[in-house]
Amino acid sequence: MTEPNPVRRRRGRGARERILAAATELFTAQGINATGMDQLSTVAGVSKRTLYVHFPSKDELVQAYLQSLEDDLLPAPASPDRPAPGPREQLLAIFDGQPPDPSAPLRGCPFLNVSVEMPDPGHPAHRLAAEHKREFARRLTAIARQAGIPDPETLGEQLALLFDGAAARATALNSTHTGPCARSIAETLIDAAFARGGPVASP
Amino acid sequence: MTEPNPVRRRRGRGARERILAAATELFTAQGINATGMDQLSTVAGVSKRTLYVHFPSKDELVQAYLQSLEDDLLPAPASPDRPAPGPREQLLAIFDGQPPDPSAPLRGCPFLNVSVEMPDPGHPAHRLAAEHKREFARRLTAIARQAGIPDPETLGEQLALLFDGAAARATALNSTHTGPCARSIAETLIDAAFARGGPVASP
Numbered sequence: 001m002t003e004p005n006p007v008r009r010r011r012g013r014g015a016r017e018r019i020l021a022a023a024t025e026l027f028t029a030q031g032i033n034a035t036g037m038d039q040l041s042t043v044a045g046v047s048k049r050t051l052y053v054h055f056p057s058k059d060e061l062v063q064a065y066l067q068s069l070e071d072d073l074l075p076a077p078a079s080p081d082r083p084a085p086g087p088r089e090q091l092l093a094i095f096d097g098q099p100p101d102p103s104a105p106l107r108g109c110p111f112l113n114v115s116v117e118m119p120d121p122g123h124p125a126h127r128l129a130a131e132h133k134r135e136f137a138r139r140l141t142a143i144a145r146q147a148g149i150p151d152p153e154t155l156g157e158q159l160a161l162l163f164d165g166a167a168a169r170a171t172a173l174n175s176t177h178t179g180p181c182a183r184s185i186a187e188t189l190i191d192a193a194f195a196r197g198g199p200v201a202s203p
Numbered sequence: 204m205t206e207p208n209p210v211r212r213r214r215g216r217g218a219r220e221r222i223l224a225a226a227t228e229l230f231t232a233q234g235i236n237a238t239g240m241d242q243l244s245t246v247a248g249v250s251k252r253t254l255y256v257h258f259p260s261k262d263e264l265v266q267a268y269l270q271s272l273e274d275d276l277l278p279a280p281a282s283p284d285r286p287a288p289g290p291r292e293q294l295l296a297i298f299d300g301q302p303p304d305p306s307a308p309l310r311g312c313p314f315l316n317v318s319v320e321m322p323d324p325g326h327p328a329h330r331l332a333a334e335h336k337r338e339f340a341r342r343l344t345a346i347a348r349q350a351g352i353p354d355p356e357t358l359g360e361q362l363a364l365l366f367d368g369a370a371a372r373a374t375a376l377n378s379t380h381t382g383p384c385a386r387s388i389a390e391t392l393i394d395a396a397f398a399r400g401g402p403v404a405s406p
Contacts, residue, residue, distance in 0.1 A: 029322065030322060031319065031320055031321075033234065033236035033237055033320070034236055105322055105323060105324050107322060108319075111375065115374050115375040116311075116315070116319040116320065116374060117234055117236070117319065117320065119234055119308050119310060119374075120308060121377040126375075130375055130377065133372065133376055134376065154384075157380075157384055158387075161365070161368040161369060161384050161385055161388070162364070162365075162368055162388075163368075164367075164368045164371045165365055165366075165367045165368025165369075165371065165385075166368075167371070168367045168370070168371035169315075169363070169364050169367045171315070171322075172315055172318040172332050172333055172336045172367070173333050173336055174324040177360075181357075181361060181364050182364055182368075184361075185364070185388065185392065188391070188392070188395070189391070192391070
């Protein structure tokens with residue numbers, strides 16, 4: 001292994017980052033199938049050759065795009081920088097996303113959108129989306145379990161479904177009202193679950 | 204106005220129906236953006252010329268495709284052929300769709316899918332999808348209002364969001380488990396709404 005030329009390495013990283021930024025911008029604004037490699041290389045400011053060096057196929061770019069979003073879009077575990085709030089707040093935090101850009105159409109969840117644009121469940125991008133959606137529910141289940149809520153799997157799956165309903169309906173209606181609607185249902189479910197499992201539960 | 208030749212009229216109607224059937228098949232299996240007019244004319248068994256006589260643009264075909272689905276996918280009002288069940292059953296009936304074809308991927312709701320594939324909220328197909336989604340909630344609201352449920356708009360919007368969550372998550376996970384999950388949340392919400400508004404409501 002030789003130490004790569006630092007200038008080249010920096011330039012190389014820059015190109016990959018610019019391509020991913022262009023992919024995020026264009027896939028969000030237009031959808032994946034409506035975005036071609038020509039436009040991607042133009043918007044990223046790289047040659048087609050450089051684009052294909054980093055991403056030999058569009059499918060590989062789509063996968064890297066999804067992986068780059070993954071961490072931001074999963075319920076985050078507590079960390080030293082981010083002490084955990086109570087479990088109720090942790091569960092409800094999925095409905096408190098960043099305020100959207102008012103000048104752009106709402107685009108809901110990129111993982112749901114990929115599963116619509118790539119209908120084949122065996123497609124690598126569709127499989128990544130499905131795995132993300134399962135992991136999303138698993139993290140909610142883990143929070144619910146740690147809080148002593150009975151049947152945490154059911155609550156995790158219910159909250160994930162509410163999140164997806166808010167995202168899909170926001171896209172269709174281009175409206176931010178769906179988040180608070182889903183959140184209010186989630187509050188009802190969480191409070192009922194705590195009432196069943198908590199120290200003040202009635203038989 | 205002259206009476207059209209009945210043979211020609213029958214043949215004309217047949218072509219339009221075959222084109223719409225091909226569009227439904229291909230849009231469902233592949234998505235809209237992945238389906239071209241060439242393939243549509245081949246699968247429908249019509250010439251490109253005939254295809255364009257019936258649908259001068261793909262956008263017009265997409266709109267006709269959505270309109271052909273509309274009636275089947277909205278909560279249906281009662282009719283002499285279909286006496287109304289109780290309001291609880293009417294509201295929950297949205298979760299009792301036809302069993303899906305086990306040999307094909309699940310594709311959720313075509314109106315949600317269109318809104319993902321055509322991200323521009325001003326696109327005619329996206330607007331049709333948004334209007335369908337609003338009408339879906341309005342019909343549920345009307346059933347809830349007639350049943351004397353307080354704040355029927357909120358319940359209508361909540362149930363529509365649950366329907367969309369089940370559809371979107373079914374597409375991502377290729378799983379039929381999301382319908383029963385959404386239905387169980389809906390039962391909780393409906394029963395709570397009846398308890399608040401019904402004759403046995405407590406203050």
